[in-house]
Amino acid sequence: MSSPLFLGFDLSTQQLKAIVISSDTHIVHESSVHFDNHLPHHGTDNGAIHGEDGEAAAPVAMWIEAIDVLLAQMKSAGVDFTRIHAVSGSAQQHGSVYWSSDAPELLKNIPSDKTLEEHLCPGAFSLQDAPIWQDSSTTEECRALEAEVGGPQNLADLTGSRAYERFTGPQISKIYHKDREIYDATHRISLVSSFLASLFLQTYAPVEVSDASGMNLMNILTSKWDDHLLNACGGPSLKEKLGPDPVLGGTNLGSIGGWWMRKWGFPTDCIIAPFTGDNPGTVVALSTPGDALLSLGTSTTYLLAAPPSATPPKRMTTSHLLSHPTTEGASIIMLCYKNGALARSQIMERYAAGSWDKFNELVEQTPPGNNSRLGLYFPLIEIIPPNVQGQYLFSTTNHSVEPVESFPDEAHPRAILESQFLSIKSRVLEILPHDAPPLERLILTGGAAGNPTIRQLVADIFNLKVYVARTKEAGSLGGALLAKYVWWKPQQTEGKNSYTDMRHQDGDSVSEVATPNSHVAAQYEELVEAYRKAEEWVVARSTKNTL
Numbered sequence: 337m338s339s340p341l342f343l344g345f346d347l348s349t350q351q352l353k354a355i356v357i358s359s360d361t362h363i364v365h366e367s368s369v370h371f372d373n374h375l376p377h378h379g380t381d382n383g384a385i386h387g388e389d390g391e392a393a394a395p396v397a398m399w400i401e402a403i404d405v406l407l408a409q410m411k412s413a414g415v416d417f418t419r420i421h422a423v424s425g426s427a428q429q430h431g432s433v434y435w436s437s438d439a440p441e442l443l444k445n446i447p448s449d450k451t452l453e454e455h456l457c458p459g460a461f462s463l464q465d466a467p468i469w470q471d472s473s474t475t476e477e478c479r480a481l482e483a484e485v486g487g488p489q490n491l492a493d494l495t496g497s498r499a500y501e502r503f504t505g506p507q508i509s510k511i512y513h514k515d516r517e518i519y520d521a522t523h524r525i526s527l528v529s530s531f532l533a534s535l536f537l538q539t540y541a542p543v544e545v546s547d548a549s550g551m552n553l554m555n556i557l558t559s560k561w562d563d564h565l566l567n568a569c570g571g572p573s574l575k576e577k578l579g580p581d582p583v584l585g586g587t588n589l590g591s592i593g594g595w596w597m598r599k600w601g602f603p604t605d606c607i608i609a610p611f612t613g614d615n616p617g618t619v620v621a622l623s624t625p626g627d628a629l630l631s632l633g634t635s636t637t638y639l640l641a642a643p644p645s646a647t648p649p650k651r652m653t654t655s656h657l658l659s660h661p662t663t664e665g666a667s668i669i670m671l672c673y674k675n676g677a678l679a680r681s682q683i684m685e686r687y688a689a690g691s692w693d694k695f696n697e698l699v700e701q702t703p704p705g706n707n708s709r710l711g712l713y714f715p716l717i718e719i720i721p722p723n724v725q726g727q728y729l730f731s732t733t734n735h736s737v738e739p740v741e742s743f744p745d746e747a748h749p750r751a752i753l754e755s756q757f758l759s760i761k762s763r764v765l766e767i768l769p770h771d772a773p774p775l776e777r778l779i780l781t782g783g784a785a786g787n788p789t790i791r792q793l794v795a796d797i798f799n800l801k802v803y804v805a806r807t808k809e810a811g812s813l814g815g816a817l818l819a820k821y822v823w824w825k826p827q828q829t830e831g832k833n834s835y836t837d838m839r840h841q842d843g844d845s846v847s848e849v850a851t852p853n854s855h856v857a858a859q860y861e862e863l864v865e866a867y868r869k870a871e872e873w874v875v876a877r878s879t880k881n882t883l
């Protein structure tokens with residue numbers, strides 16, 4: 337019998353990606369479909385459609401077509417689907433998919449001569465464009481939800497986060513209160529992750545615990561839906577629309593649906609495991625205790641995995657606490673920035689003639705500290721600090737900051753990198769668990785992780801050695817590992833079958849790519865205070881003006 341393979345997806349903001357691994361965790365195939373480039377007829381801009389008042393959505397039909405296209409691409413590249421023993425994956429967090437009452441029947445009976453898109457779109461959905469994580473239109477719903485439980489800290493204590501505009505509870509609340517017809521026509525609400533799993537199962541999949549932590553609807557300590565919050569966001573019918581309580585990663589959800597066997601040749605016993613969020617997926621792919629993770633995908637996220645502890649983890653109104661996908665009681669601490677790659681790309685297009693090499697040259701021509709220039713760039717309405725927008729330039733001297741009108745063109749590339757990473761650095765001590773050992777390594781992933789100038793700057797700013805994995809696609813690797821885990825676990829003896837046990841067998845999978853220069857690191861330590869002052873200035877005056 338041929339050796340087993342495991343398939344992991346990542347439905348991220350700009351692309352659908354897939355990774356196939358072998359049972360000894362070697363990557364045997366990687367491929368992707370880029371939404372704007374490969375499926376331009378859906379009219380997205382970097383994978384999203386931006387509406388009024390901060391609305392952001394993505395066509396569900398585009399995501400589904402991307403699956404049809406990606407599978408065909410994998411088949412032509414020689415991937416043997418008959419060897420895939422399990423499928424799982426990751427997806428951009430918080431986004432929600434609204435299934436119609438026809439969905440169960442349509443999902444169950446997909447004809448072999450049809451593509452998923454032909455058969456499911458538009459009939460299986462009550463809302464054709466799914467709200468995504470870039471949406472910032474639900475401030476009113478956020479404040480109402482916080483008030484419901486006595487304020488932001490109480491909501492954070494209950495769910496792991498205060499209310500955030502992109503979180504699924506406030507998004508559902510907006511539809512429930514302002515678009516009741518769509519709400520009533522909705523039979524099931526999935527996260528992007530559980531929507532993908534549902535397609536593979538051909539029946540609704542439950543939500544996974546780690547991704548459920550990005551909804552403001554689940555009790556973070558018990559991993560169960562909170563009835564009071566459900567009622568506040570969607571009335572008495574929301575519980576049914578969300579389905580059963582969230583499940584741990586590595587749960588066997590059942591076998592792949594018949595269409596996948598007939599159309600693509602998947603084996604009848606191919607297991608579907610819960611799909612998680614792309615950030616939890618990154619953690620399961622790369623993190624070991626003592627590591628920090630910096631994901632430079634469309635969003636910038638900073639992630640710390642915290643082991644189970646006797647005392648409940650601290651919940652804050654300035655960061656997120658997520659349940660760990662595979663280890664009960666363990667958690668993930670996360671900071672998330674909306675103006676990550678897209679803001680850097682804008683600067684690269686504008687001041688470096690559309691070339692990352694030129695961008696790097698400009699960064700390297702300027703000294704650390706950028707000749708006393710600090711620039712904060714928020715083309716989209718930001719998450720941290722909340723709801724700021726615009727471009728803010730400062731000159732820095734002896735910890736004081738003065739706003740200035742402009743910078744020389746060549747100063748912007750270093751300015752955006754320094755301010756983005758100083759923002760995270762200014763928050764790290766606050767979010768680290770009290771009993772955490774000192775951080776030892778920083779693991780870089782996402783689209784910008786291959787950039788040598790960014791790697792070095794990150795090492796210097798955080799004063800940590802920087803590591804990268806064999807692939808920068810940590811989300812899909814995490815998905816493939818979750819698929820392998822669901823197959824591997826039942827073959828082990830009790831007590832030796834944890835996800836960590838499985839990963840120990842694989843050995844370390846990252847290599848060092850940058851070492852901090854202690855002299856430069858000390859300069860950045862000094863700059864944190866100036867950054868804080870600049871940010872305070874911006875927060876006090878931001879008017880959500882555009883760049």
Ligand SMILES: Nc1ncnc2c1ncn2[C@@H]1O[C@H](COP(=O)(O)OP(=O)(O)O)[C@@H](O)[C@H]1O
Pocket residue numbers: 348349350351632633634635677678680681692781782783784785786787790
């Ligand atoms: N050499 C590079 N230097 C810096 N950023 C890069 C480079 N190459 C690609 N990127 C960035 O990577 C981003 C895509 O990252 P990716 O992790 O694939 O995003 P996502 O998973 O959110 O779809 C692009 O928007 C681009 O800005």
Ligand SMILES: O=C(CO)[C@@H](O)[C@H](O)COP(=O)(O)O
Pocket residue numbers: 348349350427428429430469502550613614615633634635636637672
């Ligand atoms: O909103 C968040 C996390 O809270 C984002 O990190 C999304 O999960 C999108 O991920 P990328 O596509 O940028 O990787």
